[in-house]
Amino acid sequence: MSEQDSGLRARLIDAGVDLLRREGVQALSLREIARQAGVSHGAPRRYFPTHLELLSAIAREGFADLAGQVAEAIGDSQAGPRAQLMSLGRVYLGFALADRGMFELMFRHDLLESGRLGLRETSLPLFEVLVDLVARAQPHSDAPPRLVAGALWANLHGIAQLWAWGSLPLAVGGDDVEPLLRAALDAHLGPEAAR
Structure with a gap:
C-alpha cells in the first residue's frame, strides 16, 4: 500500500x-x-x-485507546494486583461512560465474530491482562483465574451498561459508581480484608 x-x-x-x-x-x-x-x-x-471491515478498523482504534489507558493506569509496579484491578475497573467504567458510542461498537457481536482485521487479536490481550491480575490477586483460589476474570468482566460490563442507561443510579440511589466497582471486586475476589 x-x-x-x-x-x-x-x-x-x-x-x-x-x-x-x-x-x-x-x-x-x-x-x-x-x-x-x-x-x-x-x-x-x-x-x-465491506462496511464491517471499516467498522472493525474503527473499533480497533477504541480497543487500542482502552488498552493504552489500562496500561497507564496499572503501570505502577508498586501497586498490588487488587489495586491494579481497581484501577483497571475504573478505566473500563470511565471509558464506557465517557465514550459510549465507541464502547457499543467495540463489543458488537457481528464485528467480534466476523474476524475482520484481527479485531479478536486486538480485544483478547486486554482480557489476558485481567486474567493475569486476577491470578495474582487470588494465588490460592480453587477457581480458575480465567473464569473469575470472565465473571468480573461480565460484571463490569453490566455495571457500565446499566449505569449508562440510568438504571443503576436509580436502583442504588447514588451517583457514584465506585462503590459498585468495590462490590464487584469483593464479590469475585472476596473481601479485601480477607486477602
Missing part, C-alpha cells in the same frame, strides 16, 4: 472515529464517513471492501 493510500485509509478511520464520538453508532454509514473524510462516497470501498 502506497503512502498516499495508507494516509487515505487512516483518514477514513479517523473520520469514522470522530463521527462515532459526535453522533453515535447509527451515523456510521460508508457514505457519511466518506463525506466526513472529504472523499467520494465510493472511496471507502477501495480500502474496506
Whole structure:
C-alpha cells in the first residue's frame, strides 16, 4: 500500500472515529464517513471492501485507546494486583461512560465474530491482562483465574451498561459508581480484608 493510500485509509478511520464520538453508532454509514473524510462516497470501498471491515478498523482504534489507558493506569509496579484491578475497573467504567458510542461498537457481536482485521487479536490481550491480575490477586483460589476474570468482566460490563442507561443510579440511589466497582471486586475476589 502506497503512502498516499495508507494516509487515505487512516483518514477514513479517523473520520469514522470522530463521527462515532459526535453522533453515535447509527451515523456510521460508508457514505457519511466518506463525506466526513472529504472523499467520494465510493472511496471507502477501495480500502474496506465491506462496511464491517471499516467498522472493525474503527473499533480497533477504541480497543487500542482502552488498552493504552489500562496500561497507564496499572503501570505502577508498586501497586498490588487488587489495586491494579481497581484501577483497571475504573478505566473500563470511565471509558464506557465517557465514550459510549465507541464502547457499543467495540463489543458488537457481528464485528467480534466476523474476524475482520484481527479485531479478536486486538480485544483478547486486554482480557489476558485481567486474567493475569486476577491470578495474582487470588494465588490460592480453587477457581480458575480465567473464569473469575470472565465473571468480573461480565460484571463490569453490566455495571457500565446499566449505569449508562440510568438504571443503576436509580436502583442504588447514588451517583457514584465506585462503590459498585468495590462490590464487584469483593464479590469475585472476596473481601479485601480477607486477602
